Amino acid sequence: SQKIEQNSEALNIQEGKTATLTCNYTNYSPAYLQWYRQDPGRGPVFLLLIRENEKEKRKERLKVTFDTTLKQSLFHITASQPADSATYLCNPNNNDMRFGAGTRLTVKP
Amino acid sequence: DTAVSQTPKYLVTQMGNDKSIKCEQNLGHDTMYWYKQDSKKFLKIMFSYNNKELIINETVPNRFSPKSPDKAHLNLHINSLELGDSAVYFCASSATPGRRSHNEQFFGPGTRLTVL
Numbered sequence: 001s002q003k004i005e006q007n008s009e010a011l012n013i014q015e016g017k018t019a020t021l022t023c024n025y026t027n028y029s030p031a032y033l034q035w036y037r038q039d040p041g042r043g044p045v046f047l048l049l050i051r052e053n054e055k056e057k058r059k060e061r062l063k064v065t066f067d068t069t070l071k072q073s074l075f076h077i078t079a080s081q082p083a084d085s086a087t088y089l090c091n092p093n094n095n096d097m098r099f100g101a102g103t104r105l106t107v108k109p
Numbered sequence: 110d111t112a113v114s115q116t117p118k119y120l121v122t123q124m125g126n127d128k129s130i131k132c133e134q135n136l137g138h139d140t141m142y143w144y145k146q147d148s149k150k151f152l153k154i155m156f157s158y159n160n161k162e163l164i165i166n167e168t169v170p171n172r173f174s175p176k177s178p179d180k181a182h183l184n185l186h187i188n189s190l191e192l193g194d195s196a197v198y199f200c201a202s203s204a205t206p207g208r209r210s211h212n213e214q215f216f217g218p219g220t221r222l223t224v225l
Contacts, residue, residue, distance in 0.1 A: 043199050043217055043218055087150065101151050
């Protein structure tokens with residue numbers, strides 16, 4: 001059966017460091033993969049999309065990689081700030097709208 | 110300016126009641142969704158409508174019935190509410206999905222349903 005796993009439920013890092021979040025999927029062949037951010041009490045907000053023929057995508061301090069052989073995406077936040085603290089959800093997309101369980105990132109000052 | 114709006118934001122009700130949650134989007138999107146996020150924060154798709162037609166219908170009790178009067182609205186009606194229905198329900202919309210097309214979703218603020 002199809003499965004999406006995000007590496008850890010919670011990740012704590014120090015301000016200024018790079019946060020790396022992992023999304024692994026099985027029994028999927030997504031044409032693209034998206035990352036969303038969710039703050040407490042709010043709906044998810046789209047951050048980045050990467051297509052199957054792209055290895056890497058950047059947006060400001062965010063970087064996403066997509067390895068279709070490993071069936072894995074890595075999501076990096078460089079020079080992390082306390083304001084980056086949130087839950088990050090991955091969505092490998094086969095148009096069936098399945099999300100990973102999310103990783104709760106806490107950036108400590 | 111609100112892109113995707115839901116009402117009500119909070120809903121507290123007794124077991125066995127029937128309730129509705131409304132969703133509207135002003136983005137001109139063709140596709141709308143309902144998700145359930147439980148206490149463990151897992152976001153699970155329930156339904157998806159494209160141009161008022163049902164395209165995703167996950168294994169959801171038939172007490173849940175979505176209704177799409179037009180492309181901009183997707184309401185969720187729940188009959189005979191149970192304790193396990195307590196969760197946050199999110200509405201979302203996107204442009205028409207396709208295997209190769211961009212499918213960014215815009216989410217509403219959520220409706221927190223508490224069944225007593």
